[in-house]
Amino acid sequence: MNLSGLIEKERLPAGREDLAEPLIAHSQRERILVAMAGSCATKGYGATTIADICEPAGVSRATFYELFKDKEDCFHAAMEVSLADAMGRVLSVYSPDKPWATMVRDAAAEFLDLLASRPAFARMALVEAPASGDRAFELYASGKRVLQSLLDRGRDDPVEEEAIPSSAGRAALSGAESLIVGQILAGNAERLRELLPDIVYITTVPYLGQEEALRQSRQAEKSLESDMGQGARVRSLSPPGG
Amino acid sequence: MERAGVGDRWRPPRGRHRLPPEVVARSQRERLLEAAVRVVADKGYGAMTVGDLTKQAGVSRTTFYELFEDKEACFLAAYDNAVEVLVRRVMGAYESAQGWPDQAAAGLAALLDVLAAEPALARLSLVDIGNAGPAAQRRYRAAIQRLTPLFEEGRDFAPGGRNLPANTSRMAIGGVTGLISDELLAGRAERLPGLLSDVLFATLVPYIGPDAAAREVERLAR
Numbered sequence: 066m067n068l069s070g071l072i073e074k075e076r077l078p079a080g081r082e083d084l085a086e087p088l089i090a091h092s093q094r095e096r097i098l099v100a101m102a103g104s105c106a107t108k109g110y111g112a113t114t115i116a117d118i119c120e121p122a123g124v125s126r127a128t129f130y131e132l133f134k135d136k137e138d139c140f141h142a143a144m145e146v147s148l149a150d151a152m153g154r155v156l157s158v159y160s161p162d163k164p165w166a167t168m169v170r171d172a173a174a175e176f177l178d179l180l181a182s183r184p185a186f187a188r189m190a191l192v193e194a195p196a197s198g199d200r201a202f203e204l205y206a207s208g209k210r211v212l213q214s215l216l217d218r219g220r221d222d223p224v225e226e227e228a229i230p231s232s233a234g235r236a237a238l239s240g241a242e243s244l245i246v247g248q249i250l251a252g253n254a255e256r257l258r259e260l261l262p263d264i265v266y267i268t269t270v271p272y273l274g275q276e277e278a279l280r281q282s283r284q285a286e287k288s289l290e291s292d293m294g295q296g297a298r299v300r301s302l303s304p305p306g307g
Numbered sequence: 308m309e310r311a312g313v314g315d316r317w318r319p320p321r322g323r324h325r326l327p328p329e330v331v332a333r334s335q336r337e338r339l340l341e342a343a344v345r346v347v348a349d350k351g352y353g354a355m356t357v358g359d360l361t362k363q364a365g366v367s368r369t370t371f372y373e374l375f376e377d378k379e380a381c382f383l384a385a386y387d388n389a390v391e392v393l394v395r396r397v398m399g400a401y402e403s404a405q406g407w408p409d410q411a412a413a414g415l416a417a418l419l420d421v422l423a424a425e426p427a428l429a430r431l432s433l434v435d436i437g438n439a440g441p442a443a444q445r446r447y448r449a450a451i452q453r454l455t456p457l458f459e460e461g462r463d464f465a466p467g468g469r470n471l472p473a474n475t476s477r478m479a480i481g482g483v484t485g486l487i488s489d490e491l492l493a494g495r496a497e498r499l500p501g502l503l504s505d506v507l508f509a510t511l512v513p514y515i516g517p518d519a520a521a522r523e524v525e526r527l528a529r
Contacts, residue, residue: 233509243485
């Protein structure tokens with residue numbers, strides 16, 4: 066199954082933002098979702114109150130309740146939008162004639178870019194959502210399954226597939242995720258792009274072997290350096306506490 | 308028992324039969340920590356109240372607040388206890404074996420065994436800790452890092468170990484804990500020991516590559 070098929074199968078939200086809404090409500094809605102993510106980042110979803118959302122969004126409680134049933138409904142909407150954005154970015158790199166490793170690198174770069182540009186949403190989606198109820202967890206998990214299916218396609222490459230456990234892609238993804246979450250918790254979300262070489266390595270090594278995975282990782286590092294301007298050295302980020 | 312428990316021998320000087328306050332507090336504290344593990348396993352951290360803890364432990368609310376600032380403090384203390392037990396067992400097993408892949412396999416097998424035997428502890432250590440706010444999450448990550456040697460020594464073992472990305476051990480640990488959490492979330496704690504070949508592969512593959520990792524898994528975990 067290709068990625069768009071999987072996105073359909075996972076019933077990822079796509080249409081909700083396209084609902085015909087008065088323009089003003091649309092932007093109020095967006096401001097509310099941004100405020101929700103912001104409050105999740107500063108005090109956590111559990112401690113967030115409607116007032117925490119309304120004030121920075123510059124909307125009244127009445128407006129909030131016209132647009133959302135309650136705090137949870139708003140949180141889920143914010144998650145759905147984040148997920149649709151993330152999957153859109155990942156899907157944009159998909160091309161049937163691109164080598165798998167290139168696709169993984171491009172997808173990881175897009176994903177890190179998105180997270181780095183929206184730190185509050187990154188925190189909400191990867192730190193708060195998995196711990197905030199069944200529906201939020203399911204949204205988080207469905208996004209993860211899409212990324213995992215991208216990694217599992219590495220299995221199509223003929224590298225002793227039999228011997229590689231079926232969980233290899235899932236383990237690699239969890240490894241990458243834990244590195245990303247570590248950076249977010251350390252307040253380094255805006256530097257997430259710098260993790261690209263490490264993430265390319267961990268996600269490709271089970272299928273490509275060390276030599277090729279290191280080559281891919283170095284290539285990712287080079288592309289990062291040229292993005293960051295000549296002579297910029299990429300430092301490996303190390304979260305505190307280890 | 309050579310030494311009788313404090314409660315058996317200790318006699319208050321003026322006939323008031325009371326244990327020294329610090330001894331009473333210690334056992335109340337331990338009961339509360341055990342209660343936290345049980346209550347979290349039953350209803351999750353979010354739904355846990357101070358009332359649940361005092362009822363389960365048989366202490367008063369006043370006592371609770373003398374010992375802990377709030378439910379988070381009690382939970383974090385229970386968590387620290389749990390981590391201590393886990394890390395000691397895992398590193399003990401790790402050190403009893405010879406050579407890195409064998410040591411990693413021994414440490415991981417011990418980890419899975421402890422978690423399978425104590426599902427409540429397992430949930431607290433690996434799943435619920437993520438639901439208890441940023442302080443708990445940082446605690447969790449610091450605890451996990453104590454297992455770093457189990458992974459990082461792969462760098463010395465691997466021929467090209469020095470060329471590996473700086474965050475290799477963090478990612479390997481994340482892979483292992485991710486696989487374990489998935490199993491716990493699916494309610495399959497008792498089947499954790501069967502996960503050894505998967506977590507061993509996830510540990511070895513970044514250091515020695517898929518072919519050698521598969522061979523070692525075949526040798527050590529089949």
